[in-house]
Amino acid sequence: MARRAWLAVAALLWALPAAASPADTFGLGARSAAMGSAVSADVRDFSANYYNPSGLALARGLDLTAGYSYAAHALEMNDKDSRVDPVRGIVGGIVAPGSIGFLPFAFGIATFLPDDRLSRARASRQEDPRWVLYDNRTQLIFISANIAIRPFEWLSVGGGMTYLAATRGSFGISGTAVLASEYDSQLRHEVDADLTTQRYPEFGVTVRPHDRLDLAAVYRHQAAIELDIDAELAGTVDASLAKVPARYALESHTVNAFIPRQVVIGESYRPVDELSINLDLKWVQWSAFKSPVSRSSTTLEVDVPPGLIELPPNPKPTRVEDPGFSDRIVPELGIEYRLAVTPDLTVPLRAGYIYEHSPVPPQTGLTNYVDTDRHVLSVGSGVVLREVGAVLPGNVRFDTYAQLSILPTRITLKDSPADYVGDYRARGTILNVGASVSVGFE
């Protein structure tokens, strides 16, 4: 039985579809987001798949969650709206604890499914201003699957995989184009596209040195979601008086989104039974950030009789500059007070704060990765109902949260007076709200 369980989990880990992580930016789950994501040592619902897989082994029973979240950007440059898309979608997951022999064991799945689009790839030129941390990176599916064990009462360990989608594609057009009559043209086209899978692992450990204190450490590996496109147009242009062979080739490679390596250490202290005070410190290796600029090269070969048409020169291949981002330590603070209204009804009150010092260096040169520091203030509440009925020997939880990110003004003064982008000031806010319903069996 135990072997079958392991095999089932292993098969699940390898068979899941492509996915990625907007959780880095907005958090995952109503409770965790309300507490400023400072839950690495205090998580036992589905969001443990992201925050700390070892928390799965602390769940008391099967736990199911479904909800919805919506993040609206109000980001601007020089008082003009940058029109960064909202991020919204269904969030949810499962925690399924059990045991293998005497060893407590659990596995879980968490997902964020955007309802706008499954993914977005947008390649920009190097000098184009873009809110680099908020445009493509958050427009992704997130699916994470993990397992955890609890070999001792004071220790749990977990790990698993998060899945990313990388796109490789090519298309080709060949044949003859008749300028005088398009109906006489004969063109063939071929499209070959692959949505390939990239995986990155995460691990976590939770230690309980004291009844009122939990400590945690988490590692999340880095990942890059890439977009490769090759295109070729080859054929003959029939201009009646002359048949002109032509070939156009495009090769483009883009890092659509980059998830940096992260190490988190956290604590959860409960001075009284009703109160949790959490602090996480997250190291983010932004220095490994890969430029989202498209590395493309094009070739146009047309054997044109002199004086017929004017052809533009082939553009030079893009020379991509190192983004030069810096590693950051992000403090996350969360607090939860569980107000017991009746023995079967508890109202949790939550709040959180995150400070992210921008990893993006001053954009005084060619590149324009727009970003500012970020202060995240969050609040949340909910209802926990126990002993709902005979069919549910556990609890039902409704949770809501609101998270306001304040991005204070950052002024960019260009070194070159002949810079085509010029000086700008960037600022904005992001409002992220959500709600979920959970059912816990005990």
Add this chain to the structure above:
Amino acid sequence: MRFRASCALASVWMLSCGTLATEAGDTGAERPNALAGPFRLLGKDEIDAPGAPYVLDKQFWRFRQPTVLADEPGVVLGATHLYAVATDTGVSGLFRFVAPDGRTFSPKPDPAAPVIALEDADAPEVARVGDAIWLFYSTPAGIFLARSSDGAVFELPTAPVLGPGGGGWEGGKPPRAPAHVQIAPDDHRLLYEVNGRIGEARSSNGEAWTRVGDGPLLEPGDDVDGEPAFDGFEVGDPEVLQARSPEGRWVTRVYYTGRAADGSTGIGLAARFGDEGPLERATSPAFTGPRGPRAPAVVPQGAFTLLFLEQRAGTKEDWPAIAAGIAPATRRIPVP
């Protein structure tokens, strides 16, 4: 039972909040300096006459070296005068043309006779200084300044305001292609081309000019990544204006003709903060094209900038004509 039904309804509501996808994104955000370029040529629906992007194109008139002056500064696409070198029935000189909408110029000059009737007058530069219209131009003797009260009748000067001389880099050749900007009531600057380079002079009254520095203000560009620069052989035909960055910094922008060793040309942009010191090039030309663009004239129009330049009239039509472009390239100005 009622509670369970409520739970189910709440769950369904939360899971059905999805709506149709929106189409937006930050790539549409305009660059703060988009008014500086790069430029694109105007399209057919943006000029109220056939022949776009050309605003002046007649084979035997050979329109070239434009300079432009808006009738009323601050009025967007108001009446505009364009002065250019042209040839009418075998007579060359500097003619004036009028566009009521800022870009559609009548091919009939106004007045009909050249405002400067000199065969060798070249590279005019027009400026409004107080109530007067100043018209600089160059001849083999140097740079001259003619003044007018109405822009149609000018007093012909007898001597150049800037003749041959200067530092060794000028090689004793006469300066040409003047570009004027007024920094303050008694501080005028004149940029000029000599020996394939651009120099600078200053004056308090427009009559007596003193060269600035011992070297050129702008020299031909160095190779970029081992490739010859578009302006690696010569730079000339300067056009100068002042602008303020979104953060309030004064910027002096200089557009110019860049010429490569193979004879190809493009319109370059170089600039400096304030009104002193060397120029710094933009990373790429402000405009390029296969028809030999040159002699830029730039007119700010509020939320966009118009560029007038000289280039060949077509692939097979090798006479010069005057075309118009616009920045930001994403902006369109369809004819009403």
